[in-house]
Amino acid sequence: xxxxxRVDGLYAGYHGGRVLHGVGLGVEAGxxxxxVGRNGAGKTTLVHAIAGLLRPYSGVVEIGGTDLAGRxxxxxxxxxxxxVPQGRRVFPSLTVAEHLKLAARHQEGPMWTIKGVLExxxxxxxxxxxxxxxxxxxxxxxxxxxxxxxxQPRVLLLDEPSEGLALDLAARVRGLVADLARAGxxxxxxxxxxxxxxxxxxxxxxxxxxxVVFDAPTAQVRADPTTVQSLLSIDxxxxxxx
Amino acid sequence: xxxxxxVPAVAFAAALPWLVDDYTTATLARLxxxxxxxxSVALLTGVTGLPTLGQTAPFAAGAYAAAQLGLHDVANEPxxxxxxxxxxxxxxxxxxxLVVYARGVIVLMITLAIGELAITVASRxxxxxxxxxxxxxxxxxxxxxxxxxxxxxxVVVLVALVLLALRSPAGLLLRAxxxxxxxxxxxxxxxxxxxTGAYAAAGGIAGVGGALLVTTQQYVxxxxxxxxxxALLLLxxxxxxxxxxxxxxxxxxxxxxxxxxxxxxxxxxxxxxxxALFVVTAYLLPxxxxxxxxxRLGRAARAASPGAMRRRNQEA
Numbered sequence: 001x002x003x004x005x006r007v008d009g010l011y012a013g014y015h016g017g018r019v020l021h022g023v024g025l026g027v028e029a030g031x032x033x034x035x036v037g038r039n040g041a042g043k044t045t046l047v048h049a050i051a052g053l054l055r056p057y058s059g060v061v062e063i064g065g066t067d068l069a070g071r072x073x074x075x076x077x078x079x080x081x082x083x084v085p086q087g088r089r090v091f092p093s094l095t096v097a098e099h100l101k102l103a104a105r106h107q108e109g110p111m112w113t114i115k116g117v118l119e120x121x122x123x124x125x126x127x128x129x130x131x132x133x134x135x136x137x138x139x140x141x142x143x144x145x146x147x148x149x150x151x152q153p154r155v156l157l158l159d160e161p162s163e164g165l166a167l168d169l170a171a172r173v174r175g176l177v178a179d180l181a182r183a184g185x186x187x188x189x190x191x192x193x194x195x196x197x198x199x200x201x202x203x204x205x206x207x208x209x210x211x212v213v214f215d216a217p218t219a220q221v222r223a224d225p226t227t228v229q230s231l232l233s234i235d236x237x238x239x240x241x242x
Numbered sequence: 243x244x245x246x247x248x249v250p251a252v253a254f255a256a257a258l259p260w261l262v263d264d265y266t267t268a269t270l271a272r273l274x275x276x277x278x279x280x281x282s283v284a285l286l287t288g289v290t291g292l293p294t295l296g297q298t299a300p301f302a303a304g305a306y307a308a309a310q311l312g313l314h315d316v317a318n319e320p321x322x323x324x325x326x327x328x329x330x331x332x333x334x335x336x337x338x339x340l341v342v343y344a345r346g347v348i349v350l351m352i353t354l355a356i357g358e359l360a361i362t363v364a365s366r367x368x369x370x371x372x373x374x375x376x377x378x379x380x381x382x383x384x385x386x387x388x389x390x391x392x393x394x395x396x397v398v399v400l401v402a403l404v405l406l407a408l409r410s411p412a413g414l415l416l417r418a419x420x421x422x423x424x425x426x427x428x429x430x431x432x433x434x435x436x437x438t439g440a441y442a443a444a445g446g447i448a449g450v451g452g453a454l455l456v457t458t459q460q461y462v463x464x465x466x467x468x469x470x471x472x473a474l475l476l477l478x479x480x481x482x483x484x485x486x487x488x489x490x491x492x493x494x495x496x497x498x499x500x501x502x503x504x505x506x507x508x509x510x511x512x513x514x515x516x517x518a519l520f521v522v523t524a525y526l527l528p529x530x531x532x533x534x535x536x537x538r539l540g541r542a543a544r545a546a547s548p549g550a551m552r553r554r555n556q557e558a
Contacts, residue, residue: 053428073424077427091422101411102414105415151429
């Protein structure tokens with residue numbers, strides 16, 4: 001089993017306090033690993049610690065066999081970790097074209113080109129001259145994904161990509177996640193909604209109080225979701241697959 | 243359209259020495275210098291997001307470097323300019339680690355301290371700076387008109403270069419770093435290196451300003467780089483528009499001109515009036531005069547005109 005991303009014994013937090021307590025998690029190459037958890041479980045902290053935006057206290061963050069824990073974010077990004085952050089965070093004063101140009105900078109031998117990304121996300125091609133703050137929520141999410149792809153990631157971290165989106169747009173984002181996995185990208189998908197995770201992920205892990213308390217193939221969760229549901233304190237049954 | 247207006251504006255500025263007396267010409271040359279230093283403040287405050295009260299430090303470093311070269315019989319102005327730019331940039335590189343890791347008000351406090359320390363050193367290092375007595379530099383250009391035209395030429399070229407740089411990918415990187423630094427880092431960009439480069443470039447520009455100050459007034463002393471100067475530079479940039487290099491240069495020149503004019507007209511009241519102007523600008527034009535959408539004002543005026551109101555009434 002080859003891991004594109006492997007996290008082991010990761011401790012991290014803010015101002016000396018611990019949020020993550022020895023997290024261990026792996027993303028197999030070319031698969032979607034979902035990470036679900038309640039508010040405050042430490043999901044975004046884990047994403048930031050992996051991406052180098054937060055310096056972990058200790059532990060291993062291995063990308064393609066190289067430990068990058070504690071490295072600055074720009075080095076982690078150049079080593080092949082892309083991130084689509086929670087809340088999109090597009091640059092408000094930059095146009096779509098400038099976003100793409102900026103993201104495509106410094107990357108050699110690109111797997112993803114601006115042309116290729118615009119073919120995948122044609123809506124962005126129609127909005128090239130629009131500033132980030134002039135885009136709808138869905139367009140901003142597409143732009144955030146395009147921007148991450150242009151950094152030529154081997155592993156893409158998606159932090160609640162469907163948060164705040166209308167149902168149809170959220171479904172489109174999940175479809176895009178599935179397309180990216182089919183294209184060979186390894187993805188860590190952070191989700192609050194278990195049904196969304198089940199739809200696209202190959203494996204599902206649950207983070208609770210800074211620890212991975214469950215990690216299993218999606219098929220197993222689909223067959224018996226009660227364990228994960230109880231960990232997430234979900235009372236409702238999962239929607240039936242159509 | 244704005245760019246087309248710049249050509250007659252520069253032509254008018256070049257014709258000014260033939261329209262005003264020598265004293266006014268010398269004053270205008272000094273305002274050009276301060277406008278250039280204002281550009282360096284705007285580059286940091288508006289473009290890179292590092293608000294500064296410390297650009298008087300590389301300004302002083304460049305001025306003393308140029309003055310020392312003058313004292314050592316280096317009369318070649320371009321050589322003095324390059325040396326002052328180098329010293330200003332080197333000073334900025336030296337102090338960059340203190341500045342580029344901080345953000346917001348902390349940057350203001352650190353740069354204020356750097357500016358004040360530079361003044362203290364300038365006042366006490368008599369062998370190099372002449373202490374509070376200052377240094378007298380022999381004139382390299384004979385007339386006020388020549389000094390003004392030389393200063394204008396340097397300022398125009400340098401501001402044009404800054405504008406070109408801001409339109410290049412370098413400007414894009416700085417704007418994006420200001421908008422969302424963490425995002426830039428996560429996209430593989432070494433933001434600290436970019437900020438250090440911008441800080442050094444701004445130091446170089448301020449250093450050139452220092453050399454031009456020596457050329458225009460043939461004298462330099464710590465009083466030229468006081469806290470008042472630092473505060474008025476930032477005030478001028480905020481009023482003119484920190485996001486616009488031309489707005490910042492014009493705003494800075496305006497503030498210093500207003501101070502000098504008001505101090506003659508209403509002795510002792512100039513700071514109060516400038517403070518009031520700042521408050522009004524901050525409320526009404528938070529992005530400065532250059533950042534205001536004047537077209538929107540034009541549209542609002544047209545919408546409120548009697549003709550437009552008549553048309554609306556007829557339609558209703």
